[in-house]
Amino acid sequence: MNKENFTPERISGYRCESGRQQTIYWDKKQQGLGLRVTASGSKAFVCEGRLFGKTVRITIGSPDIWPLERVVTVDHSTGDKIERVGARQEAARLKALFDRDIDPREQKAEQRAAHEARQLESRRKDAAVEDAWHKYLAAHRSKWSERHYEDHQRAAQAGGEKKRRGAGLTVAGPLAPLMQLRLSDLNAAHIASWMNAEVQLRPTNAEQAYRKLRAFIRWCDEQQEFSKLVPEGAYSARAVRDAVPRPKAKGDCLQREQLATWFEAVGRINNQVISIYLQALLLTGARREELAGLRWNDVDFRWLSLHVSDKIEKETGRYIPLTPYLAHLLLKLKQANDTAPPARAIAPHTGEDPAWKPSEWVFSSPRSADGKIAEPRIAHKKAQKSAGLPNISLHGLRRSFSTLSEWVECPVGVVAQIQGHKPSALAEKHYRRRSIDLLRLWHNRIEAWMLVEAGIEFVTEDNNPTM
Known part of the structure; x- marks a missing residue:
């Protein structure tokens, strides 16, 4: 080796050299420093040393980038003063690592991993609430x-956009002021x-927004990308809890003496689908989304049952009875x-x-847009107002079913199972599932x-009035 x-x-x-893919020339002054020249004419400084009995060769870089000696400008x-390390100094550093049985390639990989980790942590700390929210x-x-x-989208919307329905612009959601912050x-x-x-x-929207924010922060703490970025106690500090308004229990519920007026008012709604939907809400006690998502293949007129989606049993849903009068109403819709x-x-012939x-x-x-009922509240409010009834929400009809069922002394567990409530007692949860x-x-x-x-007055098929 010359x-x-x-x-x-x-x-x-x-x-x-002619006929070869590459030729390496070695420096006499710095041990292990070489210059690799390929057949295509490209050149690069290399450093060669021994590591655990094996020869290891590491590329330093092109002579166009690396000066031969240290340069100070x-x-x-x-x-x-700006100092540029030369190829001889870099080869000396690598040779010293070889002599100490340190693989420069592993050291470089560790340094790169540490650098990337620092960059990732820096990006993590700069993560915006809005990005994590999406x-x-x-x-x-x-x-x-x-x-x-x-609801979650509206809670964080910036506002100022044209409304999809009606005139005017959208209003900023209660969470909008937090979206531009860092976590x-x-x-x-x-x-x-x-x-x-x-x-x-x-105040009502603020309390609901707080609960959404609390669930969001808990989710962030469980994600590697966002964990431990939100300061500890952010939503549970006393100052925060004192600021959150206490939710008021809703008591909108039809009374026994209001049933006749309510059924008459709802029955006068011009839209037959909405009219029967509202009656079905009261007669089943189902959640509004569960009933709105009912398909015809979920209705069994032969065995008198309905298969509805369920908030608790999300995968299987639940089966509830199809009562005679409701079956009569649904047959009209069918x-x-x-x-x-x-x-x-129509097509010819x-x-x-x-x-x-x-x-x-x-x-x-x-x-x-999806072909099913979307907003029956407007018609319901008009019907109640025209009849002089207090405003009962759609969820109030579900509450009414539960409350009015006590008049027939129906067991609480039966009502809960029909409505899809989570079992509260041990026996209900593990042992008692009624047919x-x-x-x-x-x-x-x-x-x-x-x-x-x-x-x-509704007469069933056997000519016996339901009353």
């Missing part, structure tokens, strides 16, 4: 109902200040749903419209009692 003292002129003049604008919503979209998901800035003092401001404007609208053009087909939804809506026949016995009694109080 060696020469490297000089810039010699480095410039080195060529790859002065920045004339600042007067600072990931939080995406992670839960498949688990939430569409309405619940949209690391989401401390107790900031949250308390935000809560105090929101309570002055919209007949209307299976009848093609007369105003549509067949008398059928090839573009029309019955809706899969029990409570369908041709104007809705749908037993649920039907009590459910039919509840419906019959409501019809009697409402003054509705």
Whole structure:
């Protein structure tokens, strides 16, 4: 192995030997320093040494980037000295590592990993609440109902955009002021200040927004990307808890003496789908989303049962009885749903419209984006107002079913199972799951009692009035 003292002129003049892919020239002055020249003419400094009895060769870099010796220059604008390490100094450093049985490649990999970890931690600390919020919503979209998901979107919207319905612009959601903060800035003092401001404007929304924020922070703590970024005690500090308004228990519920007026008012609603949907809410005690998502293949008119989605049993849903009067109402909808609208053009000779087909939804809506009922509250409020009734929410109808069922002395566990409440007692949770026949016995009694109080005379197929 011939060696020469490297000089810039010699480095410039080195060529790859004819017939070879590469040639390495070795420096006489610095042990282990070489210059690799390939057949294509590219050049690179290399350092060769022994590590655990094996020869290891490491590339330093191109002579165009690495000077042969250390170079010191002065920045004339600042007067600072700028030092560039030369290839000989770098080879000496690598040789020293070889002599101590340290693999420079592993050291470089460790340094790079540490550098990337520092950069990742820096990016983590700069993570915005808004970015984490979008990931939080995406992670839960498949688990939430569409309405619940949209509630979270509205809670954080910046506002100022044109409304999808009606005139005017959207209003900023209660969580909007927090979206531009960093997660690391989401401390107790900031949250308390935000809560105090929101309570002055919209106390009910502020309390709901706090619960959403609390669930979001808990989720962040469970994610590697965001864990331990939100300061400890951000939502549980006394200053925050004192600022959160206490939720008031809702008591909107139909009274026994209001049933006749309510059924009459709801029965006058022009939209038959909405009218029957509202009656179904009261007669089943189901959640509004559960009933709105009912498909025709979930309705069994033969064995008198409904298969509804369930907040607790998300994968399997639950089966509840189809009571006689409700079955009568749904058959009306079924007949209307299976009848093609007369105003549509029909195909010649067949008398059928090839573009029309019955809706899969029990409570369908041709104007809705997904084809099912979306907003029955407006019609319900108008009907109640015209009848002089107090405003009962859709969830109030669910509450009414539970409350009014006590008039027939129905067991609490039966009502809970029909409504899809989570079992509260040990026996209910592990041992007592009533058959749908037993649920039907009590459910039919509840419906019959409501019809009697409402003054509705309904005769079943066996010609026996329900009352």
